[in-house]
Amino acid sequence: MNVMTDEWLDVGEISDIPRRGARCIRIGETSVAVFRTADDQIHALEDKCPHRNGPLSQGIVHDGCVTCPLHNWVISLKTGQAQGADEGSTEVYPVRLDGTRVLLGFRGK
Amino acid sequence: MKRLVVIGAGMASGRMLEHLFEADPDAFQVTLFNAEPRGNYNRIMLSPVLSGEKSYEEIVTHDDDWYAGNNVTCRFGERVTGIDRERRVVCGEHGEVAYDKLVIATGSSPFIIPVEGRDLPGVVSYRDLDDTNAMIDATGLPNARAVVIGGGLLGLEAAAGLRLRGMEVTIIHLAGHLMERQLDEAAGYLLQKDIENRGIRVITRASTKAILGKSRVEGVALEDGSVIPADLVVMAVGIRPSAQLAKDTGLEVGRAITVNASMQTSDPDIYAVGECVEFEGTLFGLVAPLYDQAKVLAKELLGEGDAFVVKELSTKLKVTGCDLFSAGDFAEGEGREDIVFRDPARGVYRRLVIERNRLVGAVMYGDTADSNWFFGLIRDGEDIAEMRETLIFGQSYQGGAPLDPTAAVAALPDDAEICGCNGVCKGTIVEAVSTKGLTTLDDVRAHTKASASCGTCTGLVEKLMVLTLGDAFEAAAVPPMCKCTDLGHDEVRRLIKTKELKTIPAVMQELEWKTSCGCAKCRPALNYYLVSDWPEEYADDYQSRFINERVHANIQKDGTYSVVPRMWGGQTTSAELRAIADVVDKFNIPSVKCTGGQRIDMLGVKKEDLPAIWADLGKAGFVSGHAYAKGLRTVKTCVGSDWCRFGTQDSTGLGVRLEKFMWGSWTPAKVKLAVSGCPRNCAEATCKDVGVVCVDSGYEIHYAGAAGLDIKGTEVLGLVKTEDEAVEYISALVQMYREQGHYLERIYKWAKRIGYDEVRRQIMEDAEARKAYFDRFVFSQKFAQVDPWSERVSGKDKHEFKPMASFPESKVEAAE
């Protein structure tokens, strides 16, 4: 959880996100991908692959990572870091569950 | 003597009284209220009572003699109507009792899902002896049917018990696998197999819509429209703490009664214990922490200090013959590593989750021998770095040198069975290898039959050959599908068929996947193989598909999509063109282009516009062009004998017919067709996956061309005389490819691997084989020819296309 966060946005029900899938949150120009793993963990990344800005929300979720649909970079859901030989990172957003509601921490720009 | 009043005679308060009387029998004069008309019994053993494996008498914890012997005033069957904290009295239905100390142990009540019909007679929850007896009574009817809602611990135990009593039982479960809170998908698969082996039907991903019936329950309606007949419906979806009394009394209540580490509520003379309490945000449902609480509370009441701490919990299921165990946290995550061990022959799955050299979670199915040891490692946070290599094998393996797999094979006795399918033991293989001079796996298979059937022992046989031959043996280098398995695509496909594996978890368990749920490489491949091999039974695993196939459009480099409607055989009309023009205008589509496959591509479409665009296109008669699919794409044609002075046959007509017959089919990789009306080949059929070149005497079928990264002219399959034959032969060819191709392997690569002669033999010469392929193609098309666009226009997967939420940035900034 990020100490910088002073605003939690209620963005929806956990059941709105398919297991091993993601949904997008549009905040102004920014798109944030909220992921739900097979075991119901929630993660949020900017919906932008560090490689060529591919929409990570559209990738396949596995092993705590998402594989970008454009060029198969594998990005950690927890740290936003590219895995393996690739280098780069995507912004991670704080996100938490309150019961079944998904709360996203957003700092604006 | 001080007066202690206890509300609720359950397992927590019962244990607390035991500690209390043991430490100081004269400390309190105890009055015990219980809404149930009986004292404390071992509630977690109700399941065996339901099944008939135990009797109620056996599970009574405290009988009348015990209460009498400890001078407990029992007020059983009497509800507590209120607590007066001013006067320090508890008000029962039959009068008041004064207290010096009060313990609230009201436990929990079953959660009843708020659907229509939930109050009908025949709908029961599963919490106490009365519920259990009501269920036993229901089993006494001939051919009685039960539906259990909820596939967690309680629901499964209820289902197994009712089944043993003779009922037809169906479990309806909301999540994708049983006991999803305690088990991962792989263990859930084994559990479901075990439960189904008891003749119990399991429906997962099923949501209850209503309970049906006039004067009593008659069935359960699901959201998908199906109805399951039932004479008894058991709600076992969960429990909620019973905190109403405490709330009415003005005690501090969150999700349950808030207590401190001494089990004290916001009133210092009132304590709470058991399932009705909340401590540091945690609720409690399993018995171990309740007993810890009971101990702390007894000490507190006697003025000795103690503090309750939350510990790791473990789960076991009380269904005779189902051996499972789970403990700790086994969520996936970075910095965490899985060790997975599977033994499909014994139905065993073990998964350990390790983080920073500590065991943090364990899931075990079928072999729970070391569960206590693993649980201890998790609870104590012991450093396991030293025994990491052998940890998965359990306690008895520890202390020895790390196991070299080849050494382990060397140590096997000669009569150890290596190949279970054909009953071949180690000695036989070693002897055959050394006396007959066998050097390849195929030789060994031919001579001994070892690894010739299911092939899961291939690794073992190879190790034996290494042992016997040393360097002389080189394992055939079949590249594995991915890092999750040692098996190649062919082996996996063959085993899916021979072992009749019909779900992704089934494949992973039975083929000993090394990870718990696969990766981005193997999941889409397995999903295709299952769709292809079990068209009728397999439910497509949506999240195992790439994005293009999930949203039925092509993702572009900027994250927008392109939309290509089908134009049958490359033909179109003014009405269709007009509809496309309207869509382009209406949705501000920035770019429109003709494709190489004689269709129109609209590029730069925003994802959220997709359903609306499809709806408009659908009204004009368009369906998806599957331009995104590993499946049938376009059928390119020339104008043929209708217009062209050289045309020999109606190439456009055949193209349209082929496309209408074959669209919707999923294939290992994309399949593009073309039909040329004469050997001048204007449709460029001789560089397609499948091409037809019309000649005077009929139709020449070509295949295995490529015009992408590789450029390759087609091979000729053969000449057929009629259009009907052309359709049959081409469908059979594509079906053969569907059944044998590796995922993402184009036809030309597949054909080269199989051999052109072999393909020709099966399709052109073996009429029986061809017919069988064709029939299987036709069968699978029954399930494949559904227009994905119209499905999505009518609401399917709507979550894919809309953001979950949108906020204008200004609003967010204003809030900060």
Add this chain to the structure above:
Amino acid sequence: MDAVLDKPVNTFIEVTEVWVPDGDRLVLDSGNYGTLKEFATISGQESFAKGEGLPGKAWGEARPVVLKEFDGSYFKRTEAAKAAGLTSAVAVPVFSGDTLKAVLVVLCADDDVRTGAIEVWTEKDDLLMLEDGYYGAAKHFEWVSQHTHFPRGQGLPGGVWAANTPMLMRDLGSGYRFIRSDSAGKAGLTTGLGLPVSVPGDKTYVLTLLSARGTPIARRFELWDARSAKVGSANDAVLADGICTREGPLWNDEKERRVSAWQGLIGKVLGSGMPIVERDAPGIPAGYSMMVGLPIYQGVELAHIVAWYL
């Protein structure tokens, strides 16, 4: 003196014996003959080839065998058995994989008076059908059972079949395939022990012993789990379930009862892998004079032990 006071006048099973292979013949290993001294002596002199007599038949055909009429049958000790008042017998082969370890034989008397059931169920077309059974005086229950079949997971036989473990049922009188349970209740059958009988080949057999209060098969049952996948050691067994008319429930959720090979009578079964019949032996719980311990194999592994006491 408890043993004498508690002993009921009649028990359902009169004689229990264990036959073991010695070369190519079965010889008597141990037995409990009660007062039937004659029959004991004659049995001690007897031996059976594979396929010969009742024990030999159970061996040769690799299945449990029920015999309800000695006259004119393959039974070899007919004269002695009749002289002893015995009328029926059941033989249960104990196989470890393909190897015969022993044959357990029980003999019963007084068909018209004593009530109980020893049944052999076998799978046909994915249903368990009654292959044969001995019921003593429980004639109606016998008729009902002949007309009942069990799908997987249903009733004691179906439960044992699905779980592939022995099971102990307390309550045969309700639920449980409706008519059969009703009839069981009327016949006074209360406790049922069901166990899988492992034989070479792919046939499925389930044996059930249903005990009535008046003429019990046993008054104490124990069920031990010896699977290494469950108890962690190939040489240990843990008490999984049990019931005793003197001590009440024998299972304890919180305290594990564990024995190792050769430790006490259960340990003897565990260590030898053989069934035992013991009379007045040290280790038999107070109040009982006789004990039968039967190993249950899954393939070659000794998976469970069931024991019953009188």
